[in-house]
Amino acid sequence: MATTTHLHLLTPTPPRIRPRRRGAMSVTVRSSLIDPDGGALVDLVSPPERRAALRAEAEALPKVRLAAVDVEWAHVLAEGWASPLRGFMREDEYLQSLHFNCIRLPDGKGVVNMSLPIVLAIGDRDKEEIGDRPDVALQGPDGGVLAILRSVYNYENYYWIEHGSFRIGMTSTWEICSLLSRIGDDLHVSDDEAIAQAGNWLIGGDLEVIEPIKYNDGLDHYRLSPQQLRNEFDKRGADAVFAFQLRNPVHNGHALLMNDTRRRLLEMGYKNPILLLHPLGGFTKADDVPLPVRMEQHSKVLEDGVLDPETTIVSIFPSPMHYAGPTEVQWHAKARINAGANFYIVGRDPAGMGHPTEKRDLYNPDHGKKVLSMAPGLEKLNILPFKVAAYDTVAKKMAFFDPSRSKDFLFISGTKMRAFAKSGENPPDGFMCPGGWKVLVDYYNSLQTEEAAVASV
Numbered sequence: 001m002a003t004t005t006h007l008h009l010l011t012p013t014p015p016r017i018r019p020r021r022r023g024a025m026s027v028t029v030r031s032s033l034i035d036p037d038g039g040a041l042v043d044l045v046s047p048p049e050r051r052a053a054l055r056a057e058a059e060a061l062p063k064v065r066l067a068a069v070d071v072e073w074a075h076v077l078a079e080g081w082a083s084p085l086r087g088f089m090r091e092d093e094y095l096q097s098l099h100f101n102c103i104r105l106p107d108g109k110g111v112v113n114m115s116l117p118i119v120l121a122i123g124d125r126d127k128e129e130i131g132d133r134p135d136v137a138l139q140g141p142d143g144g145v146l147a148i149l150r151s152v153y154n155y156e157n158y159y160w161i162e163h164g165s166f167r168i169g170m171t172s173t174w175e176i177c178s179l180l181s182r183i184g185d186d187l188h189v190s191d192d193e194a195i196a197q198a199g200n201w202l203i204g205g206d207l208e209v210i211e212p213i214k215y216n217d218g219l220d221h222y223r224l225s226p227q228q229l230r231n232e233f234d235k236r237g238a239d240a241v242f243a244f245q246l247r248n249p250v251h252n253g254h255a256l257l258m259n260d261t262r263r264r265l266l267e268m269g270y271k272n273p274i275l276l277l278h279p280l281g282g283f284t285k286a287d288d289v290p291l292p293v294r295m296e297q298h299s300k301v302l303e304d305g306v307l308d309p310e311t312t313i314v315s316i317f318p319s320p321m322h323y324a325g326p327t328e329v330q331w332h333a334k335a336r337i338n339a340g341a342n343f344y345i346v347g348r349d350p351a352g353m354g355h356p357t358e359k360r361d362l363y364n365p366d367h368g369k370k371v372l373s374m375a376p377g378l379e380k381l382n383i384l385p386f387k388v389a390a391y392d393t394v395a396k397k398m399a400f401f402d403p404s405r406s407k408d409f410l411f412i413s414g415t416k417m418r419a420f421a422k423s424g425e426n427p428p429d430g431f432m433c434p435g436g437w438k439v440l441v442d443y444y445n446s447l448q449t450e451e452a453a454v455a456s457v
Contacts, residue, residue, distance in 0.1 A: 034342040037112040038084030058137035072282040078209040079225040087207035088120040091155040113377030115330035121199030149205040226339040240273040242343035252398040253389040282320035300435035323353040325363035326371040397430035
């Protein structure tokens with residue numbers, strides 16, 4: 001499964017420092033760690049003095065209502081995680097992303113990785129209302145206007161029409177979100193109704209977000225933009241940043257990996273490598289631990305001293321999850337380039353999920369890390385080779401696996417970890433810090449209490 005104690009790292013080349021380049025609508029990047037894709041960090045949020053005029057303009061425009069996951073993608077685009085992309089993809093960008101996993105730079109010189117299409121699907125009625133209007137107002141789920149999409153280009157959602165089926169690993173979020181709930185039960189993913197929900201048309205254009213997107217869930221202070229992260233790295237004097245994404249609680253095997261990565265970077269000559277602990281904060285499957293619980297657990301890991309707060313930045317990555325395996329892990333790595341990370345940790349079966357009908361991983365668990373080392377457009381990102389971590393039953397702690405005494409090691413998957421917490425059974429001592437484990441147990445106890453209350457009604 002996607003989260004286990006089998007953790008790896010691998011790298012092609014040492015980092016290089018390149019001169020900064022600037023372009024229109026760009027943000028000055030002071031960090032010397034790594035260039036953003038395209039040389040300039042995209043910022044699509046309008047300045048405060050333009051916001052009243054944009055809201056007034058939006059009143060007269062045709063409107064498209066965004067789903068919650070579309071808002072997450074607008075957030076991703078607005079802050080420059082997908083630099084140099086400047087809005088939802090037009091057809092040429094969509095085709096490049098879908099078939100080549102990369103897009104050409106605006107000047108035509110070179111390509112950047114873009115393995116997941118970021119598109120906006122609309123229905124027939126929306127298309128009729130837009131007509132030949134060049135600009136469209138985008139509303140949030142509550143009806144409030146979030147953005148204006150300019151120089152709109154609409155095109156047929158022919159991927160569904162031509163294929164009529166779901167191809168996991170080659171999808172965009174509008175596909176997976178309309179179908180993912182069905183995958184857990186069966187493989188009826190070419191159902192006509194589900195396909196129709198995706199919308200018959202896609203619209204792309206240049207995005208202008210009226211103000212920073214907030215969720216008002218008590219976690220917005222964790223949602224640092226790529227520019228804010230670069231500023232923080234500069235403030236801390238980082239000469240290397242290594243990013244670690246996860247969508248599950250942090251156990252001591254993860255911590256061992258992160259702490260040892262810092263040790264290795266120090267041995268390589270870096271003076272102050274900083275860890276970016278960067279949990280995914282967008283759409284996830286219903287059985288994943290919810291974001292608020294994960295963030296509380298992560299804070300306990302720092303409070304208990306498992307990770308050093310002085311050399312660790314905890315921030316939320318706002319992207320939705322596709323569970324698209326080796327295709328998606330490229331997106332996760334590419335986005336961290338734009339945030340300034342020049343090292344990326346990749347684990348076993350990144351962005352993976354269990355097969356819906358068989359007891360096995362849906363993707364080959366080693367393909368993610370192999371693809372990252374070969375993916376076009378990711379050459380400037382460094383990934384370090386690493387060993388496997390597991391629970392050492394002799395030392396009573398998480399340790400790097402020693403094949404000479406393999407019988408002494410216990411591999412505890414994310415699924416098994418959650419089963420411990422649900423049943424109230426404690427994991428072996430040294431598997432997770434006590435404060436972090438209590439957060440998980442309390443969460444699953446609350447679920448059981450809710451289920452019992454519903455059953456009694």
